[in-house]
Amino acid sequence: MLAVMKNRRLKRGLSFFLCLIIAVCISAGIMPHTVRAEEKRTVKVAFFPMNGYHMMAGKGIYTGMDVEYLEALCNYTNWDIEYVECEDWDAALKLVADHKADLVGSAQYSAERAASYQYADLSSGYTFGIIATNPNSSLAYEDFDAMKEITFGMVRTYVRREEFLGYLSDNGIASPKIREYDSTSDLQNALDEGEVDALVHTFMEIKEGQRLIGRFAPRPFYYITYEGNDDVMRDLNNAIADLKMNEPELETQLMNRFYQSKLDKTVVFTLDEKEYLAEKNTIRVGYLDSYYPFVYEEDGECKGLTKEMLEGIAALTGLTISWQKVENPQEARTALGNDELDVMSYCVHAEGSSHDHQLSRIKDYVQVPLVFVTKEKTELESIETLATVDYLSDKATELIGSTDIKVQTYDTPQDCLDAVKDEKADAVMCDGYLTEYLLSSQMRYYDLAIESVLSDGLGISMTVSGSNPELAGILNKTLLTIDARAISDYMLESNVYSLASVGIFIEDHSVVIILILIMIMLIILLVALHIIRDAKKIQHLMYKDVEIDIGNLNYLIYTGKKNILPERSAQQYAVVYLNISQFQRYKVIYGWNNGQKLLSLIADALSQCIKGKNEVCAKADGDHFVFLMSDENGPIPERVRKIRYFMEERIFEEIGSRIEVQMGIYFIPPNSDDLRSAIDCASQAIDFIQNDNPDNIQIYDDDLEKAIRERHEREKLLDSVDIDENFVTYYQAKVDVNTEEIVGAEALVRFLDPTASGAVRSPWFFIPYYEQTGKVTDIDFFVLRCACKMLRRRLDSGEKVVTISCNFSRIHFVKPDFAIRFEQVLNEYRIPKELIEVEITETLVMEEMQENLAKQTLDDLHAKGVRLSIDDFGAGYSSLGVIEKIPASVIKLDRSFLLNQKDRERQVKIMKSIVELADNLGSQIVCEGVETDADVELMREIGARVAQGYRYAKPVSEMAFEERLSQSVE
Incomplete structure (x- = not known):
């Protein structure tokens, strides 16, 4: 991951240099000028009032994020923009439907809308769902306990409703109280009049001064037009692509310029928390060394992202911080329990351990990938012992799911790597950032390699003494004010560990390096190749399943949309979703390794059945597989039955157990390339396979779609x-x-x-x-x-x-x-x-x-x-x-x-x-x-x-x- 970040910085520098050369060539007349049509096309854009997005600066003077974005687009296409004013978004959509306007912007994707309108290929910005209150509300940001008692307001046609319910459900609110309104103006009036405590809408609909108390479902938005308006859509797609390549920062600049002031996540403290802040001048924060890049010691001083975050929180709350180094997790736990420390800046206590010692874990403020490391050329089947740190032992046991592999715990990730190096363990599972840092900066680990990036990650948090519930509440609230982009910027700008480590190494061993300079040059070259190989491996995993040798959903969607569906002529295509019945039970009974072997067996059998340049297969999540197939080699339902029979017989031959395979089929319409929606439909079909269905195959058709709608209506009833x-x-x-x-x-x-x-x-x-x-x-x-x-x-x-x-x-x-x-x-x-x-x-x-x-x-x-x-x-x-x-x-x-x-x-x-x-x-x-x-x-x-x-x-x-x-x- 860190190597990928460095490569990204290098590419940015090369891109800037190339752009500079191209600009000089253009100014000198070396590059050919863009050929444009002589006659301009008049494009009508629906203009509906939306603060920040569409605004009037005077009669006939239009401004806002959309207006400036369209002006930038016009630099790449020969358009005159004519705005058609209307009352609201629904009216704008009707203008497009009636062909009275060519385009309307800010449209989030939904399958229902895509059936009636044509979407641009590329997004023109991003937005997300929000929960907002009036400025005088006492609700704190993401105070989910308080949200259980409030009433939410929502527009009836809100497209992110399910994501909102999922966001609340994930945070302990299963049945929120919701009132629905016909329009955004009615919803805003309801909030002003106190009919609802908070409104739920798209971020761009928030009014100036309203406070955010929750964010969810970040989504891109697009321009849409009516079906058949191909000339305008072709110009638009080309222009957006040019704009994204030449001015990639424009969308963020416009978002910050027109909407940054709305990102109000004001922290609201309780009376007890305010009293705590008034009485407490200094908090004692403990830190451990060697947990790069979050917390580590350099020149006797604490460094890292966690320190910067806590210093920012201290400035916000008026507290000062006294930093105290602790030698190991046991000492940290004792110091917290004895009130010798108030906060441990990097939590290395397992969930159960924290509870047993009456310590409070703060909400995770960042997720890091977990990686699997072995010596090169180690066969995964030969692994008998797995090294990890104590606070990851439960997660390691859960992930491997096998009683045959023994989990050994060590004090630090470096101790784990040493155990593999010294052949006391066969593999390591630990933090990916820290692991790659150690592998690339320590010559000792030249023969260790990252085998895979695990699907589960590690949440980084802090620990507070159980006697300080007010401090725990303060940290939980203030950590939420930190923008995730700030964390990403830190990771991109501050990860220069390799150069620093090499510099220290040269300084400490200068005499030896001079004597064996050629050898060191070769070693550095080998290490560089090792880092590049791991970086490529991680990039490779974007299109490969992390556990078995088969492509993932990203690979299937990319291949299908770019190489297969555009070339279709008269062939019919379908997406087939495959589910292994009772796979979890099989894995529990026969162990994680046998479960992986079963998945590999199915992947191999599927690869034998899905062949040719017009078909592709991939692994989805868990025990699910997906394949895109055509009728070029025979009727699809008949081929699917043969594939299912072949796979079940192959499984029985290999493992001696009868494992049923279920398949859902969705036929892709001739003019569609929306594979994500097709996969969703095929997976839903599996839910409707009846026990008396001998084929275990279900086709997504009109009857099934009706059944799904009926189930949706039933779920709406059950929610109410x-x-x-x-x-x-x-x-x-x-x-x-x-x-x-x-x-x-x-x-x-x-x-x-x-x-x-x-x-x-x-x-x-x-x-x-x-x-x-x-x-x-x-x-x-x-x-x-x-x-x-x-x-x-x-x-x-x-x-x-x-x-x-x-x-x-x-x-x-x-x-x-x-x-x-x-x-x-x-x-x-x-x-x-x-x-x-x-x-x-x-x-x-x-x-x-x-x-x-x-x-x-x-x-x-x-x-x-x-x-x-x-x-x-x-x-x-x-x-x-x-x-x-x-x-x-x-x-x-x-x-x-x-x-x-x-x-x-x-x-x-x-x-x-x-x-x-x-x-x-x-x-x-x-x-x-x-x-x-x-x-x-x-x-x-x-x-x-x-x-x-x-x-x-x-x-x-x-x-x-x-x-x-x-x-x-x-």
Whole structure:
């Protein structure tokens, strides 16, 4: 990465020199003048009021960012601009649609709009979504806790709505309160009148003086015209390309000139924080050496990006900083814990370690890539030990996902590299910036190389003593005022480490260097070649997957748009999206290395099927692949079926397991080259593959598009409903087959659809979407509270009660506070813990128990005396391993056990053994899906007594369940 930055600076210098020569040639008449048409073309541009973008300086005098950009464009095309005034953006769009204007600017891309209008090939600027308030608002920038309580205003047609909801969801706000308005002026009036607390819009719509409290979804914007206006669009595309090459800085200059004053991220401190700043004159900041370029020591003084950031924050808040060097992370942790330091400028504590020692981690202020380093010519399959630093050990374990590779921790990244150099470890995983610095500046590491840049990165943060929550809040807020571009500028301008290191080396070893000058010259040449090779490797990774030998999405889109689609004639093209069913489960069971081998096998098989200059394949994210294919070699659906069959058979031959492959197909319209949208459509098609589809193939057609729209409407409905008003709890009884007495029940949630007169919808209608948005956790606790209320009411009236089991999404089990929240609800309603069971699916155990948080949560529940129930036992791969991992009070046998009649005698023996094992462990067996008398007879034969299924009871409303429960007493 750093080598790439240096190459970039060199290229900028060469470009400047070449431009200077060209300018001289033009002025001397050496270069030919640009040939232009004699007659100018009049181009009509829709002009709508937008502060900063379109403004009137007087009658008929136009100004603003768009006006100046068009003036610059006219230097490269023979145009006269005529502005057509209108009221707002929607009116401008209609002018273009009616052919009364040729162009309108500031259009963000959307597939819906692209279906009706023609977009320029290149953007003419950039913008982003914003959340803004009035100047007198007390809301701080990105204060997400406060945002949970406010009302947001939004224009109904806002194109970045989904990105806004994703931005809030990523920061803990699953269901924001939103009011919609017909126009931007209505929205601005609503903010002024106090109808909403904040508006959500495009950055360029913010008024002077309004304050930003959030930014999201940076996007380019374009000029658009109506379909068929090819002459204007051709001139426009050529002019924008010339402008970007000759005046690349223009867009940023215009943005800063017309909009910089709107970038107000004013920090709003709480009263406690203000008191802290008033009382605290100096904060003590600790630093470690050798964490270049963020913090390091030079000439006995702390240097680096982190120091510059903290010095800037100190100037902003009026604090002064006392810098204190610490020798290692342990000393830093102790000093923070003893209040000898206020801040550790570079956090080297793992998340769990910080929590255990009551330290507060500040929000990450920059992301750095993680790299994988080995000795040259080391085969990845031969790696047995991986060296890393302590605070990356959990991430290393997660990324390699294999129990065969041993992770060894060391104090510093340099210690890790030394371990590989001294053959104490086979590979290193650590910070990419620091690693490349060490590899390029230390001759000792000449035979080490960066093998790959990992897909996951490392967030750089600071640590604050737990006794200073006010300081933590101040730092979190002020760090957000630092523009990401400032960090990039520092990285570009200050990374001169190689020259400095070589200079120090020469100064310290001048006599030796003079004696062996030729040898040193050769070594320097080898090191330079090594750096260039690594830099090329990183650049190469832009178009190659970082883990297997196949192109990535960037490669497919570039190749498709530049080389394949422009050359098509009568051929039909389609994008096919490939998904490996249950790949994550396979990887958990058989290990990370075997998962990688499976992906490599699929990539190899796919490369054999997708051939010729008119087709290309690539790997998307995770376990997904994409390929662009034509019908030149046969009908596409038929070829896709053959490819799927070939791949599944090839997988079975190589690994001995049946792995299903799913494929979604999207046929690209003849006049379109929008591969990103095509990939999105093909991937959406996979979501609609039904279980009864033997081909596991779905084509994106009009019917599917209608289904997607219906799902979107359903999701809009689910976003708007209230849990307490629109959801109810049903109960399915568990019955003793010997006495037919109700001995328990499972609480199930149902949705009362307000758009269908309160029709009852089963979980398939809402659970998948709520799991994506995180709202399923609220649903789960709603069901728990309903069950507790019902139990409390019956206990108070002396009526019979039974144990109720409640299902909880896997999301809960990676949250450290779940066990506490669960116990608080039981205590609130005074419910004995033996009356509530927490149901856990076998899938959760197999896939999530690798996570320490999930295991810790289950251990915490068990320690608190909460009953645990394993659901779907026997539906997965390794059922007996579940009993070992979880001390369950109840084991629910999956219906597949009851249905397996191929070898009944053998099946009965297995089930008897499971029942006996459960009895020995003090666990209860419950048979799920009991529907027939034959099922009951089989239960009695194996010794199981408790049944749940339609043979005895369907899920019913709370009233109906209570009525039957009361009757069972009589």
